[in-house]
Amino acid sequence: MYKLLLRPLFFSFDPEKIHHFTFSLIKITSKIPGFTNIFRSLYVIDDKRLERNLFGLTFKNPVGLAAGFDKNAVLYNELANFGFGFIEIGTVTPKAQAGNPKKRLFRLKDDQGIINRMGFNNEGLEAAISQLKNNKGKLIIGGNIGKNTQTKPEDYTRDYLECFNALHSYVDYFVLNVSCPNVGSHAKLNDKEYLEELIGAVQQANNNFEKQKPILLKIAPDLNNNQLDEIIELVATTKLDGVIASNTSTDRTDLKASTEQLEAIGNGGLSGQPIKDKSTRVIKYLADKSNKAFPIIGVGGIHSAEDALEKINAGADLLQIYTGFIYEGPSLIKAINKAILKES
Template sequence: MYRLIIRPILFLLDPEKVHHISFSSIKFLSQIGLSGLFKSIFLIEDKRLERELFGLKFKNPVGLAAGFDKNAVLYNELSNFGFGFVEIGTLTPKPQDGNPKKRLFRLKADKAIINRMGFNNNGVFDAVEKLKKEHKVLIGGNIGKNKITPNNEAIKDYLICFDALFDHVDYFVVNVSSPNTPGLRELQDKEPLMALLNELQLENSKLCKQKETIRKPILLKIAPDLTESQLLDIIEIVDKTKIDGVIATNTTISRDNLKSHAPLVKEAGGLSGAPLKNRSTEVIRFLAQKSNKSFPIIGVGGIHSAEDAIEKLEAGADLIQLWTGFVYEGPGLVKKINKSILEKLNA
């Protein structure tokens, strides 16, 4: 029904408008009491789907990737579609508008999206207010820096977000891999990345002591465009900084093997969806093999079917996330993946 009726209508409209319309519709339908209906259609609860990682118990391994609920306005409602976790953000200390519109493009022939949103968000303190209600799902807090903050002051921005969200999220994601904030990806280089992650770990220990609580897991989100030698550096950095894992991957700046044509493919920004699938799986497999699977990996990039999800898990991912596939294939995709994981266990 989604692919035959709803998607063709939605795809007639501007993609960013559709995102807002979908948000309002989900909120409205949940407010008039349809959350239970969504749950009964989309949610699978089964002990065999549960995963324990970095001290957290995930109800199932399928999560919603960052950038969908940037401002933490709909995480509970979105969990009714069957997600085991929802990642909010990327959040920055100050609110910012992001890049001028139009900044989101559908490449239908490729089942892909190009976005250059540029961390549009209402700021971390607004999100903190939204996160004060009860959480029905595990929440990841994806953090970044403001566009106006120079890279040599970036650590301050990440620390502000970390401190603000500490009591309100279950794990953190350090985003240094978005292609849409000028210079951000330079923070993936060995030296600045070690400095950033060490500083966040120190803050983690400090807040733990102060609040007499346990530390929060910290994961690093990386780009799919890193070379093998940069990926080897990432393995070393995870080992040295003792962070809890890696999310592979963010969107790509590559435009290889696309069916769509110019001017669409020439739009600046990060490409997500089906064309990203193989590269992101390659990165997961490389990290898992070269590290002897010494840290957890969340696999994301181009998952549009249960087979794509299983491929990522078999390559070494412990959990997976969706964004573009959720939009192209519809909310039923989460259930399809979880069902397929269970079927594989029974086979």
């Protein structure tokens, strides 16, 4: 029904406007008596064989929702009814910020992709915490954290620490988002020495809590092998809990979209089917070269059960979807979980 009726309707409107409309629609329908049970009966698979134990956490199934969809943690309880095993909220920054000027979200229909330059638009730390206090405990929640756009380079770590300390009681794991191409002063966030400093500072803060939370790093799909070797070394040196591979790409090669269309869109991060092979390559390289020394969450271009299994076979322990969820609808989650069960 989604691909036949809803998607053509949704895709006839501006992507960002329909995103907010869809949120309202899910909120409203979830409040109608019986609808939550309908959603769960359609999409949720409860099977112990799908459980994954990583970072000291038990995931009901390995299919999660990537950061960027529920930035302000307003819909995670309702989204749990679509069959996800975990949901990552954010990216959250200390202060609320509007992000980049609109229009900043674009569909590449022929490529089954999306280009965005949202710029960490979110309502800020306090708003996220207010929403997370309503957590009904249906599934694991990840907190994706970043810096404010206007923050000076010498204060980047302070921003991450502020988010980390404030969210610590409300999320199950953390992701340091240092690879988004849509925020200013991006270069320092990719510097290995700075990453060691940032991770060390966050881990020190983590040790101040009675119960430590897992900390992961989200990396770009455009890294070359030398850069990936540095990531492997970084994880080993800092004892990070894992890596998310990968974020959006700045590469525009081999797209079906015309040069004119891409020029009209401008810069931004590319997600969806066009980055499927890139992210899988990164996953496989990290897994093989490190001899599976750390867990990997695979994300990027998962639009089918086959795409998901490809990521798992490459070395991913968990999966996340975003663009595939928009193009394929919630049935994708069930299809992936069914395929995993069939393989088990």
